Amino acid sequence: MTSSATRDRLFAAAIELIAERGFTATTVDQIAERAGVAKGTVYYNFGSKAALFDSLLEFGIGRLATALRDAAEGREPLAALEAIVGAELEFLGAHDAFARLLIAETWRRGGDWQHAATMIRERVIGTIADVLRTAVETGRLRPDLDVGTAASAVFGMVLAVAMDWRALQPDRPRKEVESTLLDLLRGRLTSL
Incomplete structure (x- = not known):
């Protein structure tokens, strides 16, 4: 092997x-x-076990970031954002153990949590921020958008919904969950 x-x-x-x-x-x-x-x-x-854990985070976060970048590639900004939401949901659905690991361990490992949070911010949330920044620059989103906070919110929203879906509604089709997320993203909660 x-x-x-x-x-x-x-x-x-x-x-x-x-x-x-x-x-x-x-x-x-x-x-x-x-x-x-x-x-x-x-x-x-x-x-060591700690080095394995750090490598594991690097590996998983890297794969998630690549999935998001690949989904956004060649699309106009808002279509890229929607593709990113779908790719994140698909990745976390396929790797729900990794998602649980991110939530449970990344934030509780003493001082090491900051390294993992920084990796997520730079590689994953950074990919979302790049797409949002382009959408702002091209006039597709409002010019005063706080891109960093919005990118974190999109990532966190999908992560939380993915965990709820996999843990509490595993038989629900992914496309149905994704559709609701995209409606939220588009601001269509109250429109018919």
């Missing part, structure tokens, strides 16, 4: 276990067992 395949298995095992049990309660032995590798393989690839 290639090193990349081994790392992917370790990432998948760690995401599942940390989402199920929390970072502190998850051991390297459990990660290795779930991944089907020797304990030393975890240390060989990452050095």
Whole structure:
């Protein structure tokens, strides 16, 4: 098995276990067992459980950011924003353990939470902000829009709805959830 395949298995095992049990309660032995590798393989690839967690966040956040950038590529700003909402919802729906990990662990890991929050802000929310900034610059959104706050709000709204959908309404079609999110984004809550 290639090193990349081994790392992917370790990432998948760690995401599942940390989402199920929390970072502190998850051991390297459990990660290795779930991944089907020797304990030393975890240390060989990452050095420590903390380094594995940091790499895991980098990996997941990077994949989410790439999905959002790819969705926005080549679209006019408002269509790009809608595509980003759909891509974020799809990614979080497909990787709900990673979404739980982001919510549960990113914010509670002592001083390390700031590094993870910065990665999310720069890579994921930054992608949304770029699209919003372009929409403002092209006159598609109002010129006084607080782009940073709006980008955080869009990301957070989709994250919260994705968690609700996967945890409490898993049989609800993704497109139905996405449609409601897009209506909110378009400001159509009160119009018929």
